[in-house]
Amino acid sequence: MTGRLRRLKQLLAGGWSRTALALPFLALVMIVALDLTSKSEVTVEPALTSAPALAAVVCRRTWYPLLVGGVTVVCAFGMAAYNGVLTESVHTASVLAVVLVTVIGWISAVLRMRQERALADARLVAEIAQRVLLRSIPDRVGSVRAAVHYAAAAAHARIGGDLYEVVNTRHGVRAVVGDVRGKGLGAVETAAAVLGAFREAAHQEQALDRVAGWLADSLDRSLRENGHDRLGEEFVTLVMIGVRPDGIAEIVNCGHPAPVLLRGGEPVRLLEPLSPVPPLGVLPPESVRPPVRCTAFLPGDRVLLYTDGVIEARDGRGRFYPLLDRLPGCARTGGPGEVLDRVHEDVVRHVGRQLGDDAAMLLLQYEPVVVPEQLPRPNGHVPQRG
Template sequence: MLPFLGIALVLALDHSSGNPDVTFEPALTAGPALAAVVTSRTWYPLAVGAVTVGAAFGLAAYDDTLGESVHSASVFAIVLITVIGATSVLLRNRQQKALADARLVSEVAQRVLLRSIPARIGPVRTAVHYAAAAAHARIGGDLYEVVQTRYGVRAVIGDVRGKGLGAVETAAAVLGAFREAAHQEPQLDRVAGWLADSLHRALHENDHEGTEEEFVTLALVSVRPDRVAEIVNCGHPSPLLLRGGRPVQALDPAWPVPPLGVLEPDEVAPPVLELPLQDGDRMLLFTDGVIEARDRWGGFYPLAERLPDCATSDDPAQLLDRLHQDVRRHVGRQLGDDAAMLLLQYAPLLPRPAGEAADCPAGLGPPPSVPFRNGDGRFGFIGHPRRSPIGRPH
């Protein structure tokens, strides 16, 4: 209704002026101009333009200006703005469709490259928060993954130097290698060597600009079944440990190791930091886009200082949401770099006592089995007995 309100306002002003030598007819061009702004339908500016032309002739007859040049100029301007408005709506619709298609492709690529992480993987509660630097992008140069393996829960977070398509290609190569190496290599430092070898091949296969200068910083974490966490760091910001009410602890490596891509693959031998875990321990893995976020005065975001204030919730997802909002308040605008945060909280499930009967609603079958560790270190299951094909438990 806004264009018609504008036309009505012009007619009211002309009527209330009381001066026969003054006409407000040129102001009627606001009608089709407003129509092009408030709609996504191409026909709407044309319809408003037709109504406006009729109003212009009526106003010219009322002011007795039909034979004057101001009337002819006003009608010509109304027609011209109507055509321009309809064309702009058509072009805007095409651009919005192209942007929607690009976002759809980005979402599909994100699901393939950066898969969603469940809220719990084995004894670990997980949460991830990722914000790409590009305004309309969903993926960038940061990477993360958490997988359940026979060696425990393993996680990786990394940052590819640079942005754009080349960084996405490199991140895809590293993630693909991790998803394979995490299941095959029993030693975490060997996983880093596997990733270095895959990265070396990927950088020599890709032909995008700046390949010879690319490298990847990453941190690997493995939560073993014996309540011990292993951390391997290759030039990445050290993960932070939250344990009870204690101060935040940086899990620094024994000695610094450069990012992957700097050394030859056979020279990559990072130290493995072992950390005995306690129930409720939380490890925050992040990329430098978080700690290098600057405020208007150039001050970096003090993550270690602000983390305890944001860690008031036991829910990992809520903790990361609060932390991201705190970073945004510190910066005061959109982040200038990709920023990823991955939270791992050690919260093993308690096994159900063997003699305790679980509630089982009628028709839903026996309760699911629950994994537990025997005294001799072997795994077993508590729950309904595994049945043979003929129905007898064995």
């Protein structure tokens, strides 16, 4: 249904574009017809300036205002000849006004084209930066199926202060979702430092709490190297989850919203930390050793990691988005990617406008891979390794 609506919108947009191109010429026809049928001695020739003005608005091509302006000048001379005012000042003023509006429209089209090219280049740079910083997540990572949805608050932006990553290590699948305080380039730099440290520490450290300490040390070093004076006010909230090969999920939370566990027909459950821990950047790096919460996963279990841009999204009455109430309905059917799409659409409907904060969601579904050698043979025996 969504694909059909998208195609319908594209068709309507294309039809409106073609109709808009005809508006200046329709205006010319109406003005000329009005002048020919009018019995008044007052000429409507000055109204012809509306045609090149419309041309500058409805079309982004630089040649279109010149074309409409040329046709308008021809119409002006025709109307003046019909009315017998070729030598009068009203005709001269009308032609000069048409030429002036045409030139202004052409200049506006040229400037708009330059701005659009600059914006396209900026979007390309942002897309490249996103691919480097926030890499795409494969559908399957080790023993889990994964999907991510990220929406930046800034218009036309692809990246912001939220971060996410999923890696497959010898210790199991490990994922992180975080939120950098602030926005802009500084937040992106901090997110890059934290993500780079996670991608390295997740493979090197066996204990998940030591990974958090590694990230805290990397964050502190990055803030000092970038010349942040208020080190105590720069922080990152994040939650990490590691799914071990035996199906035990380890969760470390540093001041971040708790993940949500979805298990079959059971009510959704928040995986709260064992004890509250401040965000990274508040404590000295050597003091960051958050407790590790362990939860046994069953096949089909889903866990949602998200940033506060989701749960703090407000509607027109100031009410927060009720994630725990709406998530079961969004997660009834479909894979992780479809679930996140429905949640995002539901958040946007709740807010009624563009989100005011970056919002990232990561959904992991535990589906352990069955090794072929462990499958039972027809006689019921399991082959043994030699």
